[in-house]
Amino acid sequence: MIAVSNLLVAQGNFSLRDVSFTVPTGQYGVLMGRTGSGKTTLLEVICGLRRVLSGRVQLLDRDVTALKPAERGVGYVPQDRALFATMTVREHLAFALEVRRWSRSAIRERVAELAQLLGIDELLHRYPVGLSGGEAQRVALGRALAMRPGVLLLDEPLSALDEGTREEMFDLLRAVRKQTEVTVLHITHSPSEAQRLADRVYLLRQGRVEEVADVQAPATDTRIQLP
Amino acid sequence: MSVAAPPQTPPRRVGSDVPFLLGLSLLGCTYLLLIILMLAADLSFTTPGHLWQALASREIQYAVKLSLVSCSITTILSLWVGVPLGYLLSRQQVPGKWLVEAIIDIPIVLPPLVVGLSLLILFMTPPGRALENVTRSHMGFVLAFIVLPLALGPGLLLAIKIVFAALGEAFPISGAIAWPMAIGIGVVTVFLLAATGLGGILEPWCQRHFGTSITYAIPSVILAQFSVSCAFAVRTMRVTFDQINPRAEQVALTLGCSRSQAFWMVVLPEAKRGLLTAATLAWARALGEFGPILVFSGATRMKTEVLSTTVFLELSIGNIEAAVAVSLIMVLAALVVLVIVRLFGVRDARVL
Known part of the structure; x- marks a missing residue:
């Protein structure tokens, strides 16, 4: 479960006030909001990268509000992917496992498994420079999933991809969900993504979050049509 | 009665940009020339x-x-x-x-x-003089009994870490134990230096070679x-x-x-x-x-x-x-x- 309650965050001239919502364990939550509405800030709060003035963050029944990012067990895929320029794709997939001091053979096994799932076997020896948008997105996803996190946070994972790649990513995200039973929070401004992937849809507007009752609504409900 | 349409502004003619760019280049080149001539003069x-x-x-x-x-x-x-x-x-x-x-x-x-x-x-201030006095007269002691033990602790741990990394194994000593261990190694080194009399040889040697104002x-x-x-x-x-x-x-x-x-x-x-x-x-x-x-x-x-x-x-x-x-x-x-x-x-x- 991803549960945020009564969150208060201030950042420069904008703030998130009294934000509360819950994504039940194993579900795929999509949070929608305009550019600049604070979606990324909210993800950073859940990751532990940004401090809150008040409120609580719970992940899988654990109160993580006071924990460091490293202790929260979240897989985070930022919008710009932020791949490690000096590491190969293989090293990206192994990174969280090396930090956790897994044995060499266990790491090799897990990396092979991830590469298979994400379809990046061919890329393992490559560096981030020169990867296509879709490939980079898969690597970032693999890096986040390697340690089998209970929670996966995706910041605009499908924007900046061309149409064909986007379709592949839809399939991939569905496959990931099926195989890992991870709880997902996916941030986007696109109603169609919500429609195609979400179990739950949330709206972030003017610093507040509300859940949309009908998952299929986003495309038709004019109230939440986003530019 | 016909209403006259407002006259359209005739397209503007702009002169060549060459003089402007040429002027900039000429001014800039004087400096380039100065640098090159200086080096050329040295060479000649x-x-x-x-x-x-x-x-x-x-x-x-x-x-x-x-x-x-x-x-x-x-x-x-x-x-x-x-x-x-x-x-x-x-x-x-x-x-x-x-x-x-x-x-x-x-x-x-x-x-x-x-x-x-x-x-x-x-x-020339008191702290400065005090420091200079140490490096001039007590350098041997500082090197043998302070710097060496301090360097040996972390140095030994680093060596172990490198060996483990070369073997592809995780470093078995966590950060919480590493620091007390490093300090321990340092203390043991000081004790050994004093007890074996090795310090008595090392100290004057360091003083002779490294003692300096x-x-x-x-x-x-x-x-x-x-x-x-x-x-x-x-x-x-x-x-x-x-x-x-x-x-x-x-x-x-x-x-x-x-x-x-x-x-x-x-x-x-x-x-x-x-x-x-x-x-x-x-x-x-x-x-x-x-x-x-x-x-x-x-x-x-x-x-x-x-x-x-x-x-x-x-x-x-x-x-x-x-x-x-x-x-x-x-x-x-x-x-x-x-x-x-x-x-x-x-x-x-x-x-x-």
């Missing part, structure tokens, strides 16, 4: 014979050696300080940061002679170079870290890294170019240092004479050929630095 003034003659002189050989050694030590010290300070300035938001930044810029804008004089005055001796040369070079290393590293996406570091944190692990595993490898640039700039800056060294270290042949001092000394006795020959050696070193930075360094004008 000297012959290979002069160069060899200069290099054959014992004093100049000493100056070359002292310059190379002192600049290299200065470079290492500058990085040692420049990397942490540059990283903190780039990533931490603390009140009063502007003040820190302003203070670091002081050595860059201060007249070099003033830097030297300030250093000299600093070592600071002012008007080699440490003052390094300190004078460091006080200016380090500012450039800090600036370069700061710009380098500014250019590295903090998001990658943040992802590393979510993947289980501490701040320190994220720094060593993600940030520092990406800062390689910046490190190289900072090192070469600090080195070049140290090589050219003259004013502070003259005031703080003096210009004693075979003692505190570096290459810039040589140029000054040779000029003062009218030996222009030797001065130019030594200058050319320094020009060559500067060109090498320039090429290294252009080829491998960070491409950002702000560092200079």
Whole structure:
């Protein structure tokens, strides 16, 4: 479960006030909001990268509000992917496992498994420079999933991809969900993504979050049509 | 009655841009020409014979050696300080940061002679004198019983870590145990040195070889170079870290890294170019240092004479050929630095 309650965050001239919502364990939550509405800030709060003035963050029944990012067990895929320029794709997939001091053979096994799932076997020896948008997105996803996190946070994972790649990513995200039973929070401004992937849809507007009752609504409900 | 349409503005004619660009080029070229002519004049003034003659002189050989050694030590010290300070300035938001930044810029804008004089005055104050007394009279004790044990603890752990890394195994000692272990090794070393009498041999040996004053001796040369070079290393590293996406570091944190692990595993490898640039700039800056060294270290042949001092000394006795020959050696070193930075360094004008 991803549960945020009564969150208060201030950042420069904008703030998130009294934000509360819950994504039940194993579900795929999509949070929608305009550019600049604070979606990324909210993800950073859940990751532990940004401090809150008040409120609580719970992940899988654990109160993580006071924990460091490293202790929260979240897989985070930022919008710009932020791949490690000096590491190969293989090293990206192994990174969280090396930090956790897994044995060499266990790491090799897990990396092979991830590469298979994400379809990046061919890329393992490559560096981030020169990867296509879709490939980079898969690597970032693999890096986040390697340690089998209970929670996966995706910041605009499908924007900046061309149409064909986007379709592949839809399939991939569905496959990931099926195989890992991870709880997902996916941030986007696109109603169609919500429609195609979400179990739950949330709206972030003017610093507040509300859940949309009908998952299929986003495309038709004019109230939440986003530019 | 017909309403006249408002007259359309006729298309404007614009003259050629050539005179403007030509004017800019001409003005700019005067400076380029000056630099090239200066170097050409140096070259025309000297012959290979002069160069060899200069290099054959014992004093100049000493100056070359002292310059190379002192600049290299200065470079290492500058990085040692420049990397942490540059990283903190780039990533931490603390009140009063502007003040820190302003203070670091002081050595860059201060007249070099003033830097030297300030250093000299600093070592005339009681704390400065006390420090100099230690390096002059108690260096053996400091090295044998303080520096060696301190270095041995972390050094041994680092060696074990490298061996394990080479074998592909995880380092078995966690951070919480590593520090007490390092301190333990240090304490044992001190005890062994005292008990076996090895310290009684090591201490006078260190004193004989490393005991030295600071002012008007080699440490003052390094300190004078460091006080200016380090500012450039800090600036370069700061710009380098500014250019590295903090998001990658943040992802590393979510993947289980501490701040320190994220720094060593993600940030520092990406800062390689910046490190190289900072090192070469600090080195070049140290090589050219003259004013502070003259005031703080003096210009004693075979003692505190570096290459810039040589140029000054040779000029003062009218030996222009030797001065130019030594200058050319320094020009060559500067060109090498320039090429290294252009080829491998960070491409950002702000560092200079």
